[in-house]
Amino acid sequence: MELNRSPFARPFPELPHIDGVKLRVARAGYKTWERADLTFAELAEGTAIAGVFTKSACASSEVEMGREQVRQGRARALIVNAGNSNAFTGYRGREAVEQIVGQVADALGCEGEQVFVSSTGVIGVPLPKDKARSGVEAVLAAEPCGWEAAATAIGTTDTFTKGAGASAMVGETRVELAGFIKGSGMIAPDMATMLGYIFTDAAVEPAFLQAMLAKANAASFSCITVDGDTSTSDTVLLFATGKAGNAPLGSWDDAGADAFYAALLQVCRELAQLVVRDGEGAQKFIEIAVGGAADDASARRIGLCIANSPLVKTAIAGGDANWGRVVMAVGKAGEPADRDKLSIGFGGTWTAKDGQPLADYDEAPVARHLEGQDIRIDVDLGLGDGRAVVWTCDLTHGYISINADYRS
Amino acid sequence: MELNRSPFARPFPELPHIDGVKLRVARAGYKTWERADLTFAELAEGTAIAGVFTKSACASSEVEMGREQVRQGRARALIVNAGNSNAFTGYRGREAVEQIVGQVADALGCEGEQVFVSSTGVIGVPLPKDKARSGVEAVLAAEPCGWEAAATAIGTTDTFTKGAGASAMVGETRVELAGFIKGSGMIAPDMATMLGYIFTDAAVEPAFLQAMLAKANAASFSCITVDGDTSTSDTVLLFATGKAGNAPLGSWDDAGADAFYAALLQVCRELAQLVVRDGEGAQKFIEIAVGGAADDASARRIGLCIANSPLVKTAIAGGDANWGRVVMAVGKAGEPADRDKLSIGFGGTWTAKDGQPLADYDEAPVARHLEGQDIRIDVDLGLGDGRAVVWTCDLTHGYISINADYRS
Numbered sequence: 001m002e003l004n005r006s007p008f009a010r011p012f013p014e015l016p017h018i019d020g021v022k023l024r025v026a027r028a029g030y031k032t033w034e035r036a037d038l039t040f041a042e043l044a045e046g047t048a049i050a051g052v053f054t055k056s057a058c059a060s061s062e063v064e065m066g067r068e069q070v071r072q073g074r075a076r077a078l079i080v081n082a083g084n085s086n087a088f089t090g091y092r093g094r095e096a097v098e099q100i101v102g103q104v105a106d107a108l109g110c111e112g113e114q115v116f117v118s119s120t121g122v123i124g125v126p127l128p129k130d131k132a133r134s135g136v137e138a139v140l141a142a143e144p145c146g147w148e149a150a151a152t153a154i155g156t157t158d159t160f161t162k163g164a165g166a167s168a169m170v171g172e173t174r175v176e177l178a179g180f181i182k183g184s185g186m187i188a189p190d191m192a193t194m195l196g197y198i199f200t201d202a203a204v205e206p207a208f209l210q211a212m213l214a215k216a217n218a219a220s221f222s223c224i225t226v227d228g229d230t231s232t233s234d235t236v237l238l239f240a241t242g243k244a245g246n247a248p249l250g251s252w253d254d255a256g257a258d259a260f261y262a263a264l265l266q267v268c269r270e271l272a273q274l275v276v277r278d279g280e281g282a283q284k285f286i287e288i289a290v291g292g293a294a295d296d297a298s299a300r301r302i303g304l305c306i307a308n309s310p311l312v313k314t315a316i317a318g319g320d321a322n323w324g325r326v327v328m329a330v331g332k333a334g335e336p337a338d339r340d341k342l343s344i345g346f347g348g349t350w351t352a353k354d355g356q357p358l359a360d361y362d363e364a365p366v367a368r369h370l371e372g373q374d375i376r377i378d379v380d381l382g383l384g385d386g387r388a389v390v391w392t393c394d395l396t397h398g399y400i401s402i403n404a405d406y407r408s
Numbered sequence: 409m410e411l412n413r414s415p416f417a418r419p420f421p422e423l424p425h426i427d428g429v430k431l432r433v434a435r436a437g438y439k440t441w442e443r444a445d446l447t448f449a450e451l452a453e454g455t456a457i458a459g460v461f462t463k464s465a466c467a468s469s470e471v472e473m474g475r476e477q478v479r480q481g482r483a484r485a486l487i488v489n490a491g492n493s494n495a496f497t498g499y500r501g502r503e504a505v506e507q508i509v510g511q512v513a514d515a516l517g518c519e520g521e522q523v524f525v526s527s528t529g530v531i532g533v534p535l536p537k538d539k540a541r542s543g544v545e546a547v548l549a550a551e552p553c554g555w556e557a558a559a560t561a562i563g564t565t566d567t568f569t570k571g572a573g574a575s576a577m578v579g580e581t582r583v584e585l586a587g588f589i590k591g592s593g594m595i596a597p598d599m600a601t602m603l604g605y606i607f608t609d610a611a612v613e614p615a616f617l618q619a620m621l622a623k624a625n626a627a628s629f630s631c632i633t634v635d636g637d638t639s640t641s642d643t644v645l646l647f648a649t650g651k652a653g654n655a656p657l658g659s660w661d662d663a664g665a666d667a668f669y670a671a672l673l674q675v676c677r678e679l680a681q682l683v684v685r686d687g688e689g690a691q692k693f694i695e696i697a698v699g700g701a702a703d704d705a706s707a708r709r710i711g712l713c714i715a716n717s718p719l720v721k722t723a724i725a726g727g728d729a730n731w732g733r734v735v736m737a738v739g740k741a742g743e744p745a746d747r748d749k750l751s752i753g754f755g756g757t758w759t760a761k762d763g764q765p766l767a768d769y770d771e772a773p774v775a776r777h778l779e780g781q782d783i784r785i786d787v788d789l790g791l792g793d794g795r796a797v798v799w800t801c802d803l804t805h806g807y808i809s810i811n812a813d814y815r816s
Contacts, residue, residue, distance in 0.1 A: 228716075340498060
């Protein structure tokens with residue numbers, strides 16, 4: 001099936017060079033498509049790694065191994081296979097991953113636990129070992145490539161290639177960040193999302209790198225949803241080569257830690273929002289800001305409950321300021337809420353306040369706002385100080401076409 | 409918008425006469441449609457009542473009052489307004505309900521707490537008191553009508569009228585049950601569903617009636633989902649007039665209690681499944697049987713997580729035996745699951761066992777099964793004895809058309 005390009009598709013951005021990262025792609029031929037589908041990032045010795053992974057109980061071997069490997073804190077290589085997720089493939093799937101790890105570790109002369117593997121695509125077909133072996137051979141011999149080529153090679157149903165970058169001053173040293181991500185469907189919150197990779201030349205201790213990634217993840221990848229369906233393979237990895245030469249960051253008290261975190265959060269948010277903007281069938285990008293909740297966690301759960309409601313998502317698709325459906329979604333969230341304190345707005349105009357529709361609100365700006373592509377929903381629970389912002393897309397005929405026709 | 413009739417639409421069944429129940433309908437004119445939209449059931453003195461209601465934190469005044477009223481155990485009247493849910497309407501909505509209660513209680517010479525009111529339709533528009541008053545006047549003066557007329561009058565986006573009946577022997581006495589229900593979208597589990605009313609001439613103590621309804625609800629209305637969106641107005645009420653003259657049932661040990669419960673469960677299941685069969689856009693009816701779970705509650709949550717997955721629902725719409733999406737849904741349920749013990753089947757054929765696809769399963773019967781209208785998915789977790797069956801429908805272009813075009 002030909003996928004329609006997302007209306008939010010944008011050119012791939014200029015991303016900074018990250019010293020200590022060398023990218024290559026090759027064609028393993030996991031699917032019949034005529035394009036590179038195997039991505040290899042070679043990382044300088046001493047590169048620190050942090051990772052967040054799906055909480056799925058049916059995660060792939062790649063995820064299971066990654067969860068273990070990330071604990072030792074160092075990485076020399078990343079391999080990403082596109083076209084086959086290798087999930088739900090039992091011991092045969094695990095053997096394929098172990099083969100790749102061994103092959104790359106031999107080539108680089110490093111420990112296997114420093115070689116990270118991800119796979120994305122169809123569930124339930126073991127990754128073919130012969131294709132993986134020849135693909136890895138080819139990629140090890142390939143010429144280095146740029147960010148866009150690597151970011152394109154990890155895609156599957158993505159309709160555009162997604163990357164983001166930022167920089168920060170750590171002490172007197174300027175450090176760079178660059179990341180890329182893939183994902184379009186089977187996107188749900190409370191986890192890392194799909195496959196995302198962020199690289200920086202900053203020097204950061206692994207434990208602190210992990211703490212920063214976990215915090216940024218909670219305010220980015222864990223705040224998006226396309227369809228509420230959580231992948232078995234979601235992974236976000238953050239690599240810090242240390243080549244910028246800054247005094248290594250080890251805690252929030254270190255000079256530059258806040259600046260680095262701000263840059264990291266910016267990259268994470270941009271990447272997360274790009275996934276939503278490429279959500280299957282998306283015609284509108286929706287930001288939902290929840291305030292006045294019992295606490296931040298409650299606000300986020302309410303926001304995601306709204307974001308996952310098919311009735312809210314179809315209302316936005318139809319350009320309908322249907323705050324009744326937002327009320328419904330708040331009501332079903334299982335979180336503290338008081339109907340008579342609830343207020344709801346669209347595009348900055350309150351349409352319902354304190355549990356009642358506002359009879360005299362100005363419909364013109366609301367209608368204009370809903371005709372646009374970037375939709376904002378505000379919800380105030382009137383209970384406490386808890387707040388959160390989540391992002392999603394509308395639910396359209398495009399989603400049905402993509403998913404009722406796509407064959408496993 | 410013209411709604412397409414569900415492919416599962418069926419003629420309204422013959423339902424038994426229930427002594428002590430008198431039905432009438434009238435036109436209050438809550439919407440512009442040319443049809444009766446106000447239903448009145450007059451109940452004999454001494455009628456016992458049981459009720460289950462939405463757990464929404466944003467429930468309507470009708471639900472709030474009903475939750476209170478049901479505690480005293482007796483009912484003389486039921487009023488159902490169709491076309492306006494009166495939810496999220498603050499004190500003005502509550503005043504409208506109180507007006508109806510007072511008007512009916514005066515006419516019947518009964519306590520207001522014995523008059524039950526439900527409303528269904530648009531959220532956020534206070535029920536107009538003038539229309540309600542003249543509608544109630546008209547219905548009090550109307551000629552009695554049959555089950556089908558009453559069941560039709562409570563409908564909104566329903567594409568067919570839904571009822572079910574049964575009988576049971578309680579001691580030497582034959583007792584009858586008859587019920588009707590409305591609902592098509594905003595249907596989600598863990599609550600009563602939409603508006604359903606069941607009547608019986610059996611004599612049952614209110615507390616035991618409530619216990620039986622709660623138990624039957626857990627295995628019927630709480631096991632269905634159309635879209636995972638829980639209404640603010642969901643209500644199921646069960647009225648027992650006692651006119652059959654059986655020795656009143658007061659506990660599970662009483663002769664005939666089991667037979668009565670079996671008949672009640674049958675009616676609840678039929679009504680619940682009829683709602684799914686009229687699910688918005690439904691082209692296929694899906695039964696999901698989960699076994700081998702840690703316990704029954706866990707099995708039900710896993711079943712509903714599969715039933716609510718848009719990727720599973722679109723796969724079934726497309727006739728695709730996509731067990732990979734079922735694996736995904738099991739994995740995200742947050743319940744105990746072991747990928748390598750998981751088995752999945754369609755229409756009685758296992759396609760994946762013990763965490764791996766069966767390479768040699770016979771695809772022909774699976775493909776034939778998925779071309780049909782009644783789909784069965786089996787999931788075995790291989791962990792324990794927990795089991796549950798849930799019901800849902802597929803997710804189609806029809807759901808998008810209905811909900812992206814329907815205006816509040």
